[in-house]
Amino acid sequence: MKIRTRFAPSPTGYMHIGNLRTALYEYLIAKADAEGKFILRIEDTDQKRYVEGATEIIYKTLKRVGMNWDEGPDIGGDFGPYVQSERKTLYAEYAHKLVELGGAHYCFCSKEEADEEKDEEQNIKFEDPCKKLSLEDAKRRVAAGEPYVIRQTINKQGKSKYHDEVYGDIEIDYDELDEGVLLKSDGFPTYNFANVVDDHLMEITHVVRGNEYISSTPKYNLIYESFGWTPPHYVHVPPVMKDAQHKLSKRNGDASFQDLVAKGYLPEAIINYIALLGWNPGNDEEIFSLDELKKIFSVERLNRSPAIFDIVKLTWMNGQYIRKLSEAEFLDYARPYIEGSLKRKVDIQDLCRVLQPRLETFGDIPNQIDFLDEVPNYDNELYVNKKMKTDEAMSKTALELSLSRLETVSDWSNDNLFAELKALAEENGMKNGQIMYPVRIALSGKAATPGGATEIAVLIGKAETLQRIKTAIEKLS
């Protein structure tokens, strides 16, 4: 069987992490099959929620992570159009056909009337009086121009059963199913209907979606049944949570894909991390490229319980990816963050070399390098370091010694500076750290910096180095 999956987002202007993970699983399921197809369909049947430019965000995100679709609104395909609003008349045709087949009926009740009659607390369902209308009568009223919706008809008794690839066999009583609207009074279909029609017409073999659809799936199966269509394989996946109680959502202001990228997370790391939220490879490995995931992904190893999105672990993983970057790649990513926050001209390659091994996100760069422009106010207490065995008085001596030595140095390379200061320590019967540590503090004013004393000296240059040491000596006097 040729596998066909679809990613069917509604264009609400935001690609959240749970959505992206669903797309990833859909993509991986399709690509496990050499001939599998991953389809992009835009579900814009709710005109009220449409956001301008939202489709572009979807395109951009999918492309950025390398999840290329085989059919979609922009590239077409044999089953188009791939935007639901462009398929409006199609749904209406099928909806009327479903009425003829007995799977649905015309309903003339207003939304208010329907709402009034039911009571969720007391579990009283809406009993549609229009169900009793004869088809002829209903058709007459429709022809007369009376506003109407098409509502699903559910007369079955007993339990509905279906198999889910993740959750196993699901049984739900037909009594629990409500006769939802399939075609709205504005002529647009609801998700419930458009989805079934499209998934069938587009020959989708595996429907992958959030597990909130588990209990409504029997309704969709009823529609397939009325039309005489074969239902797809269902793969319901658990939600991605913000914490134990809440899903990740736009309303909570939770991070979206684009937010994370803006903070300096690599798309590859994000994909890798979210693949592992609800799925595992069955061994202890956890760093995977998209290509590797394609090879090893399997529905059988999908989890049933919700997973909390842990930014701390993503951050760690991002650090792993940053470390694997080549020097040139790292520089490309880091450059805007460096140039955007640093006034002083430094050798960007030298800077990148000290930055790359200790960065977890590119967004950390400004805080890490701010001292290069200007030494922040600091307390002389910083010179007191137990491990380095330094105190203020010793540091002052170390700085004076370093100053006079460095004034004579012309080869301002890291290797040479390190050799000079190391020799200086030796000559004075001091440990390396007793020279290096005070110098680093004098140059940076910070307890922790990317790079050590000599690396910083190289970055800011000889003149600035000597100046900062002089200032520090005065501060210690």
Place this chain on the structure above:
RNA sequence: GGUCCCAUCGUCUAAUGGUUAGGACAUCACCCUUUCACGGUGGUAAUAUGGGUUCAAGUCCCGUUGGGAUCACCA
């Protein structure tokens, strides 16, 4: 409230009914080291709960508790 789903370290997770319940992040300690990181070594830390089935239960069954979902002319 009805129905459905879920339940292993703080977090993500592994474990054909038989393991000292494993790994990763986080955390702690140590090593490395010109600071901090990186890297390395080690430690703390979990089967929600009560019954049952079984020689043997994290694993199977039932109850309880806790959490989530759903019950829209939203998807």
